[in-house]
Amino acid sequence: NAGVMQNPRHLVRRRGQEARLRCSPMKGHSHVYWYRQLPEEGLKFMVYLQKENIIDESGMPKERFSAEFPKEGPSILRIQQVVRGDSAAYFCASSPSEGAYEKLFFGSGTQLSVL
Amino acid sequence: AQTVTQSQPEMSVQEAETVTLSCTYDTSESDYYLFWYKQPPSRQMILVIRQEAYKQQNATENRFSVNFQKAAKSFSLKISDSQLGDAAMYFCAYKGGTSGSRLTFGEGTQLTVNP
Numbered sequence: 536n537a538g539v540m541q542n543p544r545h546l547v548r549r550r551g552q553e554a555r556l557r558c559s560p561m562k563g564h565s566h567v568y569w570y571r572q573l574p575e576e577g578l579k580f581m582v583y584l585q586k587e588n589i590i591d592e593s594g595m596p597k598e599r600f601s602a603e604f605p606k607e608g609p610s611i612l613r614i615q616q617v618v619r620g621d622s623a624a625y626f627c628a629s630s631p632s633e634g635a636y637e638k639l640f641f642g643s644g645t646q647l648s649v650l
Numbered sequence: 651a652q653t654v655t656q657s658q659p660e661m662s663v664q665e666a667e668t669v670t671l672s673c674t675y676d677t678s679e680s681d682y683y684l685f686w687y688k689q690p691p692s693r694q695m696i697l698v699i700r701q702e703a704y705k706q707q708n709a710t711e712n713r714f715s716v717n718f719q720k721a722a723k724s725f726s727l728k729i730s731d732s733q734l735g736d737a738a739m740y741f742c743a744y745k746g747g748t749s750g751s752r753l754t755f756g757e758g759t760q761l762t763v764n765p
Contacts, residue, residue, distance in 0.1 A: 568752065577654075577741055577755035578695075591752065624693065639753065641687075641695035 537562070539629050540609075541642035548617050549650050556612040556645045560629030567610045568639065569595075569602060572624040581625075584610060614647075622649045652677045654744050656756035663732045664764050670717075671727045671759045673742030681747030684718065684725045689758070690738040698740070701725065703747075729761075737763045 540559040548554050560567050565586050570578040580594040584604040595602065599617075604610040614621055624646050628639040653676045663669035675684070686698040701709045701718050708716050713733075717726045729736055742756040 570753075570755075575757075577757045578753070580752040580754070583752060594752070626695065628695070638697060638700070643692065643694045646693075 539627055539640050539642035541627050541645050543645060544643065545646045547648045547650060550618055551616050554614040554617050554647055556625050557609045558627030558642060559609040561640050564629035564631050566630045566632065567604050568628045569612050570626045570628065572626060578626060617649045619649045622647055652744050652746065652754045654742055654754050654756040656742055656759050658759045660760045662762040662764060665732055665734060667732055668728060668730045669732055669761065671740050671761070673725045673756055675723050675725065675744050677744065679746050683745045685743040685745065685753070686727045687741045687743060688738045689741060699727065732763050734763050734765060737761055
């Protein structure tokens with residue numbers, strides 16, 4: 536049973552370009568969370584999605600950032616017109632249900648570097 | 651809003667010795683869950699141990715145990731018989747008791763294990 540798969544592992548973009556980060560949850564998991572980790576900091580919640588629905592996007596910047604989790608295929612975190620401050624590690628986590636005690640399984644993250 | 655504080659940016663321990671990592675949190679909720687995650691250089695977030703707030707008994711997982719002091723809002727991690735493979739960044743995390751609630755992470759403690 537493969538774990539949470541994120542790709543690419545490293546992504547380099549120039550300022551103004553778009554970044555698309557992909558996350559395939561564990562098999563049977565329909566709940567996906569995205570977190571961002573800035574250098575020397577802990578992970579910060581961005582968005583929580585279920586299949587075809589955004590449940591909580593309170594941690595996501597209002598502009599340039601969007602996320603989706605379609606019925607088929609991976610979850611996508613999209614950052615438009617990237618700036619240097621977007622450089623960070625972006626982690627995806629999945630769980631099989633929404634229970635509060637549900638264990639989250641994390642991917643290895645995508646390191647985004649903006650030149 | 652919930653906050654999680656780890657006051658020790660760095661800790662070190664001799665191999666085979668015991669080390670305790672500190673974590674405090676602030677919440678007005680009565681039902682919640684606490685976690686310790688390990689992040690080795692591979693960047694993979696690995697769940698070490700978790701505790702339900704309504705349980706008085708401290709959780710234990712092999713060489714890892716917690717000291718949960720609910721009144722003091724303290725949740726420390728004790729690692730016994732430290733091994734070289736324990737070297738990593740350790741994050742304390744809080745999760746509210748409502749379904750789908752996000753994890754709130756502390757800033758992390760970098761643990762070094764000396765041979």
